[in-house]
Amino acid sequence: MFAEAGVPAAVVLPRSTADVVAVMQTASRHGVPVVPRGGGSGLVGAANAVDGVITLVTTRMDAVLEVSATDRLAVVQPGVVTRALRDAVAGLGLYYPPDPASYDWCTLGGNLAMDSGGLCCVKYGVTSDHVLGLEVVLADGRVLRTGRRTVKGVAGYDLTRLFVGSEGTLGVITEATLSLRPAPATPVTLVASFASTAQTGRVVQRVVTEGLVPSMLEVMDRTCIRAVDDLMRSGLDRDAHALLMAQSDAGGEAAVAEIAALTRICTDEGADLVHSTDDAGEADLLLAARRMAWPALQRLGSGLLLDDVAVPRGRIADFMDGCQQVAVRAGLVVAVVGHAGDGNMHPTVVFDQTDADQRTRAHEAFDAILALGLELGGTITGEHGVGRIKTEWLERELGPVSMSVHRAIKDALDPQGLLNPGTMFRRAAVGDLPAVASAQA
Amino acid sequence: MFAEAGVPAAVVLPRSTADVVAVMQTASRHGVPVVPRGGGSGLVGAANAVDGVITLVTTRMDAVLEVSATDRLAVVQPGVVTRALRDAVAGLGLYYPPDPASYDWCTLGGNLAMDSGGLCCVKYGVTSDHVLGLEVVLADGRVLRTGRRTVKGVAGYDLTRLFVGSEGTLGVITEATLSLRPAPATPVTLVASFASTAQTGRVVQRVVTEGLVPSMLEVMDRTCIRAVDDLMRSGLDRDAHALLMAQSDAGGEAAVAEIAALTRICTDEGADLVHSTDDAGEADLLLAARRMAWPALQRLGSGLLLDDVAVPRGRIADFMDGCQQVAVRAGLVVAVVGHAGDGNMHPTVVFDQTDADQRTRAHEAFDAILALGLELGGTITGEHGVGRIKTEWLERELGPVSMSVHRAIKDALDPQGLLNPGTMFRRAAVGDLPAVASAQA
Numbered sequence: 053m054f055a056e057a058g059v060p061a062a063v064v065l066p067r068s069t070a071d072v073v074a075v076m077q078t079a080s081r082h083g084v085p086v087v088p089r090g091g092g093s094g095l096v097g098a099a100n101a102v103d104g105v106i107t108l109v110t111t112r113m114d115a116v117l118e119v120s121a122t123d124r125l126a127v128v129q130p131g132v133v134t135r136a137l138r139d140a141v142a143g144l145g146l147y148y149p150p151d152p153a154s155y156d157w158c159t160l161g162g163n164l165a166m167d168s169g170g171l172c173c174v175k176y177g178v179t180s181d182h183v184l185g186l187e188v189v190l191a192d193g194r195v196l197r198t199g200r201r202t203v204k205g206v207a208g209y210d211l212t213r214l215f216v217g218s219e220g221t222l223g224v225i226t227e228a229t230l231s232l233r234p235a236p237a238t239p240v241t242l243v244a245s246f247a248s249t250a251q252t253g254r255v256v257q258r259v260v261t262e263g264l265v266p267s268m269l270e271v272m273d274r275t276c277i278r279a280v281d282d283l284m285r286s287g288l289d290r291d292a293h294a295l296l297m298a299q300s301d302a303g304g305e306a307a308v309a310e311i312a313a314l315t316r317i318c319t320d321e322g323a324d325l326v327h328s329t330d331d332a333g334e335a336d337l338l339l340a341a342r343r344m345a346w347p348a349l350q351r352l353g354s355g356l357l358l359d360d361v362a363v364p365r366g367r368i369a370d371f372m373d374g375c376q377q378v379a380v381r382a383g384l385v386v387a388v389v390g391h392a393g394d395g396n397m398h399p400t401v402v403f404d405q406t407d408a409d410q411r412t413r414a415h416e417a418f419d420a421i422l423a424l425g426l427e428l429g430g431t432i433t434g435e436h437g438v439g440r441i442k443t444e445w446l447e448r449e450l451g452p453v454s455m456s457v458h459r460a461i462k463d464a465l466d467p468q469g470l471l472n473p474g475t476m477f478r479r480a481a482v483g484d485l486p487a488v489a490s491a492q493a
Numbered sequence: 494m495f496a497e498a499g500v501p502a503a504v505v506l507p508r509s510t511a512d513v514v515a516v517m518q519t520a521s522r523h524g525v526p527v528v529p530r531g532g533g534s535g536l537v538g539a540a541n542a543v544d545g546v547i548t549l550v551t552t553r554m555d556a557v558l559e560v561s562a563t564d565r566l567a568v569v570q571p572g573v574v575t576r577a578l579r580d581a582v583a584g585l586g587l588y589y590p591p592d593p594a595s596y597d598w599c600t601l602g603g604n605l606a607m608d609s610g611g612l613c614c615v616k617y618g619v620t621s622d623h624v625l626g627l628e629v630v631l632a633d634g635r636v637l638r639t640g641r642r643t644v645k646g647v648a649g650y651d652l653t654r655l656f657v658g659s660e661g662t663l664g665v666i667t668e669a670t671l672s673l674r675p676a677p678a679t680p681v682t683l684v685a686s687f688a689s690t691a692q693t694g695r696v697v698q699r700v701v702t703e704g705l706v707p708s709m710l711e712v713m714d715r716t717c718i719r720a721v722d723d724l725m726r727s728g729l730d731r732d733a734h735a736l737l738m739a740q741s742d743a744g745g746e747a748a749v750a751e752i753a754a755l756t757r758i759c760t761d762e763g764a765d766l767v768h769s770t771d772d773a774g775e776a777d778l779l780l781a782a783r784r785m786a787w788p789a790l791q792r793l794g795s796g797l798l799l800d801d802v803a804v805p806r807g808r809i810a811d812f813m814d815g816c817q818q819v820a821v822r823a824g825l826v827v828a829v830v831g832h833a834g835d836g837n838m839h840p841t842v843v844f845d846q847t848d849a850d851q852r853t854r855a856h857e858a859f860d861a862i863l864a865l866g867l868e869l870g871g872t873i874t875g876e877h878g879v880g881r882i883k884t885e886w887l888e889r890e891l892g893p894v895s896m897s898v899h900r901a902i903k904d905a906l907d908p909q910g911l912l913n914p915g916t917m918f919r920r921a922a923v924g925d926l927p928a929v930a931s932a933q934a
Contacts, residue, residue, distance in 0.1 A: 121702045122807035145704055167647045178645065180654075181622075196894045202803040203835045204619060205872035206608045206658050207879060207890050208917065209899055213621075213654035217647050234704025261562045263586055263675025306747045362643040366563035394644045431646035438648060449648050453637050457906065458650055464905035465898065476649065 055097020055440040056474060060087070060107040067112050069187060069195060069226040076224065076470075077193035079106055085473045088220040090130065090162030093154035095358060096439025098166065098219045098475045105473070108224060110161045116140045117227070123201060124232045125184060130161025130225050137230070146232040149176035152435075153346070164225050167217030169435035171342075174393030175267040175301075176233070178435065180216040187227035188215050191466040201229055214461070219437055220472040222465045237303030239267055240311045241335035242328040244318040245292035249273060249376075249388075251321045252294040253369020256392045258317045260365050264310055268299040269393030270342050273372060275402075276387045279348035280341045288341060292324060294372075296392065297342055299335070345389045346400075352385065355405035357418045361425030362396040362434030374424045375399045382417035384410065396434030419445075443478045496538020496881040497915060501528070501548040508553050510628060510636060510667040517665065517911075518634035520547055526914045529661040531571065531603030534595035536799060537880025539607065539660045539916045546914070549665060551602045557581045558668070564642060565673045566625060571602025571666050578671070587673040590617035593876075594787065605666050608658030610876035612783075615834030616708040616742075617674070619876065621657040628668035629656050632907040642670055655902070660878055661913040663906045678744030680708055681752045682776035683769040685759040686733035690714060690817075690829075692762045693735040694810020697833045699758045701806050705751055709740040710834030711783050714813060716843075717828045720789035721782045729782060733765060735813075737833065738783055740776070786830045787841075793826065796846035798859045802866030803837040803875030815865045816840045823858035825851065837875030860886075884919045 061084065066072045079086045086106045089099035101107050114131035121144045128137060134155040137148050151170035152158055162168070164186070169178040176182075185199025198211040215222055246252050252271050259269065272280070272295045281288040288295065296318065300310035311328050318326045329335055349356060363371045372388050375397075379386035382401070390397030399421050403414035422432045422445050432438075432445040447455055462469075462477065473479055502525065507513045520527045527547045530540035542548050555572035562585045569578060575596040578589050592611035593599055599609070605627070610619040617623075626640025639652040656663055687693050693712050700710065713721070713736045722729040729736065737759065741751035752769050759767045770776055790797060804812045813829050816838075820827035823842070831838030840862050844855035863873045863886050873879075873886040888896055903910075903918065914920055 120805075120807070122698055123805045124701055167651075169645055169647075173645060178647075180651065190894075190898075194894050196898055197892070198895065200803075200872050201805045201870050202837075202872055202875065203806070204610055204614060204803045204832075204837045204875040206619075206876055207872045207874050207883075207887055208895065209663075209902060210608075210621065210651075210654045210658055211895065211898060213651045214902075217651055222650075234706065257563055260565055265675065302747070304746065304750075306744065309745075362641075362645045364561075364564045364642050365644070366561070391645075396643075396645045429642050431641050431643055431648050433648050434643070434645040435647055442648075446648055451638070453631075453635050454639065454649065454652065457631070457637055457652060460905040461650060461655075461902060464901040 055100050056102060057097070057100040058103035060101040061104045063107045063109060065109050065112045069189065072108065072189045072224050072226050073193045073195060075106060075108055076189050076191060079470055080192045080468060083468060085470050087472050088165065088224045090159035090165070091133065091157050093158040094162060094166060094439065095360070095436045096441050098437055098439035098472065099162070100440060102474055111159065113226065119144060121146065125201060126230050126232055128160055128228055128230060130159060130164070130228065132160045134158055134160055134163055141232055142235065145235045147235040148182065148230060148232055150179045150182060160228060161225050164216050164228055165218065165220045166437040169396065171268050171270065171391065173391060174269050175265050180213055182231050183212055183216055183228060184231050185229040186212050186215055186225055188223035188225050190223045191468065191470050196223065199229065203231065219439065219475050221462060221476050222471060236267065236301035237307065238330070238332055239299035239301040239335065240307045240328060240330045241338055242298045242311050242314050242326065243338050244296045244323040244326040245289045246294045246296065246323055247292065249294045249372040250369045251323070252296050252392065253372065254321050255296060255317055256368050257366055259314065259393065262313065262317070264313055266298045266310065266314065266393060267301040268297065270297045271295070271390050271392040272342065272345055273388040275385055276345045276349065276389050279352055279387065280344050283348040283351060284340065284344055286341060289325060295341070297339060349387050349400055349402065353402035353404055355403040355411065355414060357401040357414055359399045359418055359421045360433050360436040361399070361421060361430055362394070363425055363428045363430035365395045367428040367430070368392055368395055368397070371397055371424065371428055375421060378417050378420045378424065382413045384413055384417055386417060395430070438476050440474055443476065446476065496541050497543060498538070498541040499544035501542040502545045504548045504550060506550050506553045510630065513549065513630045513665050513667050514634045514636060516547060516549055517630050517632060520911055521633050521909060524909060526911050528913050529606065529665045531600035531606070532574065532598050534599040535603060535607060535880065536877045537882050539878055539880035539913065540603070541881060543915055552600060554667065560585060562587065566642060567671050567673055569601055569669055569671060571600060571605070571669070573601045575599050575601055575604055582673055583676065586676045588676045589623065589671060589673055591620045591623060601669060602666050605657050605669055606659065606661045607878040610837065612709050612711065612832065614832060614837070615710050616706050621654055623672050624653055624657055624669060625672050626670040627653050627656055627666055629664035629666055631664045632909060632911050637664065640670065644672065660880065660916050662903060662917050663912060677708065677742035678748065679771070679773055680740035680742040680776065681748045681769060681771045682779055683739045683752050683755050683767065684779050685737045685764040685767040686730045687735045687737065687764055688733065690735045690813040691810045692764070693737050693833065694813065695762050696737060696758055697809050698807055700755065700834065703754065703758070705754055707739045707751065707755065707834060708742040709738065711738045712736070712831050712833035713783065713786055714829040716826055717786045717790065717830050720793055720828065721785050724789040724792065725781065725785055727782060730766060736782070738780060790828050790841055790843065794843035794845055796844045796852065796855060798842040798855055800840045800859055800862045801874050801877040802840070802862060802871055803835070804866055804869045804871035806836045808869040808871070809833055809836055809838070812838055812865065812869055816862060819858050819861045819865065823854045825854055825858055827858060836871070879917045881915055884917065887917065
């Protein structure tokens, strides 16, 4: 979609909490808005500058301050790259699950601000499920500590969860205490192809109702399958309408049993092909198709609008079919890739950016997909956030009472409205900028 | 501890959200405070009346409105008894994990308000880990909906988590959408006894560092062991200084392997006795000792002060030993029972209520245990909440910045200060009541 991208008055790269305090004290004294920014991998423009702001980039605050195997936690600064934390704890047999697609370059601060997800969510939840506590610099420069080092604790309001996912509108996260898990077993991987999306929808439904908890359950539609095959020549079944990819990291016999149950369900529902493997190399090859979906789609058109709708798991097939109806009505291609296991789908509208008519139709299709998601009992954002591009849709999803509670909390914590103006809340037409296309990561 | 218990001006028992709206509209129009109350099983006085308030009891809003196997969720009214939801979903092979000790009579509304825990937390988390969305009546009578039916979603602030655990100070929860899990396998159970608490501390530490995730891991000290044995004549090892109880519900071979690993760790650390069983009846007998700990302790003294401290898991042995030092200094018995797996300990100070000197020393001991918890990096409440009895300790744990953020949020959502006065926040000396002892559930 379109996200404003202005020119900041200054870009600061703090190295410490004290630096951030100084920035916020100066900003609040002079009434200058501040846009916090991590690795810049976000998809909704939440870290884009607005003219005249201070952009506060946290990438130099990149220390892993502590890893405790005894308490199964890590204390990190916000600029640590997500992958770097994974690597830092792997030697101790520990595991930090959240794995956004950009985890090679996105930062934990950004993950926290947006409450990022990834492929692991179906079993392990999202970023907020792994946060024990935060240090946050408030709009006026005061330093707040939330949460604790213990796994349990109910002293006071859950401020940790309030700041996680608040998209930089309530404070600047300067430190986080993250819970870790034991490293999972090497997964067993399954791939299945189907002649219809309805079949994959039924498979997901049965996975849920039969009580399976795979560690990954992804789906790609025919457009994605063909785009990936065009790019990689990987011999995918180009006639399939949907490809399902699953993993179980339950370990040993349990994983084998879980994948066997999945195989049975896929076969029952008429899969054209089901293949599973416990060989890590072969699994990587199979999953490369999923990982390459976005690059492959980028070759299909000069413009891509990546959507991010989550629907109840029983409505996945309805949603995928609805997306194809949207595509037909718009006369455009809509490719669907998604985290089927948790109902978080990423339909992508493909169009020619140089064609004004296609641009209009693409945005109409993008909106129609959001409306479809809400109609099916879903949400306008499963994991990418609201940012600048979905503020009106947020109002539509939440309604006036919730929006007024949101504003009351925002006003209580940031009365001058300094933090990340235009994100989450619509701005009152200040310095309207020409819209700039920024559709990809 | 001591919790105020006043006389309400009125007690209302609404049957619907509309009834609650009417109560809150009337209350806000006339400036009358409202104390929400569920089953009344809370341990910190959070649902106690204050003179002149309206007590709003939700027990007649007791419908399970929906159970969806497809979306693995339930929609409930707040007055549903926790156990009743468990029973309602069991037939579908589903499971609602939170299991406070009072789950036969406490209500989900109270669980939500307090973010209750239980024995399951070590593997499955607390109440807030199972909430997808809420309906809340705000102080002014407006109806707010938070969250969603999808498992993933990041549209707006996490208001769901803000209301869960807010102890009735921000709104009245009138409906909740709760996520369910597949029913776990029948557990394998282990009991081990030790000659020192330090040994059990080391066992817990190794469980954490070796990556085991039992579905239960409880500890009892010698005072509890003897009290339970006196009550039940169950042949417990009266010379043991600590008894550890664990379960694995990983299923089949995985559960056997997990309990075998636990057995090895217990033996390594010098357990006097380790016994495990996959027989459900025998397991019930073994666990009866844990369930009877509180009734057994109630026979030891006319007064009991039940504490609720969570410490980092590496500090459990330090905490248990520290409690014994507190007991020696106070010249009283302090019995420790606890959810060792998540570091949430319940030391109980036993005293004679008719003895003024013992009462004083008991309260000093209670406070000394909270101070010890904070000193070890823990929290003053792992699962019981702040209520009326720990408001000063909340300030001590959170500090002035966090308290001012708490007050800003409270003022933003309840500007008249109508909801649950005296809970979580200290009251400005209004109608000081004589303190009433209410130390137990």
